[in-house]
Amino acid sequence: MSQTYKSIRISDDASQAIKDFTLPEDLAFGKVMAPVMIEADYANGKWGDFNLVPYRKLTLDPTCKTLHYAQEIFEGLKAYHTNGDGPFLFRPEENFHRFNLSAQRMAMPDLPRDGFMDGVEAITKYCSHLIPQSSGDSFYIRPFMFATDNNLGIKPSETFKFMILASPSQAYFSSGSVKVLVERNAVRACPGGVGHAKTGGNYAASLLSMIEAKKAGFDQVLWLDAVTKTNIEEMSGMNFFAVYGDKIRTPNLSETILNGITRKSIIKLANHLGYEVEEQEMSIDQLIADIKEGKCTECFACGTAVIITPIRSLGNSANDIIELAHAEGPVSMKLRQELLNIQEGTGEDPFGWRISLKD
């Protein structure tokens, strides 16, 4: 008889796969996959069982709709087990809500809360001995859902697969701050589109600019709004902040910006630490002028993977770059450390964000 964890059925071969797995020494980020995964199928208007099964390849019909029409969504969150304390999840309920918002936008069925939350907990608990324990390391968890109807008609799928993968990972950016290219031509998202949904097409659309940015010596792309191409939106996988003394500014949310959970957490944390946070339209040209005049001394990007990554410079091209006064500024680094302390369980958690999965 299979075991269960809350609403999740644990297959017998899942326990064996975990026993047979040896964690490699060099993990990097998102490269080594946990030996088990969660799987559930949707058909005839309802979800079937949610199962923890061994990690294995999928067999897809070549007409699987996702491969052609990209009806797909995903999430990313982390569990921490720093110095053997934990594991702790960070605000998983937020990821669940955002997952269902993405599902609605992409004409996909809602996922039941138990399937998502119990699935995230089950894979974390069953693999807790595989979570690396140095500060900054984590268990990166990737829930996703995709269309599984097999035919080439352009219409919404009626069948779907939900899965959760996980990856024991080292810190995303091992060192340093990033050089950012301001993308003045291509756009990531437009009003009425899907920019606020976490769906693969948004990321595919960003890759060409990423290649061009790397060729010109940059690490990341900063996207501007599609209509006026004057206001800052976000990066390809991170939200954007600028520091003005004891004020911190970030673009206000819109349907073209992903509502980042790290962004939301930093706004609360920064307020708690005495900073004023302004969510407002941010003109890129004004920001550059403010950096030149020394009014803005730090910029940083934030997201689950990186937590906070300080920005070293902003540029329009390889020959037109402006350096920030601080490459790893005191405000960015302080917020990063304070947030990490909450996530890893080494600091107070005044907001109740940390979910303990200790036995």
Ligand SMILES: Cc1ncc(COP(=O)(O)O)c(C=O)c1O
């Ligand atoms: C486009 C985009 N913006 C921002 C973020 C940051 O969101 P979060 O802090 O929830 O990871 C992400 C990552 O999920 C993203 O893909």
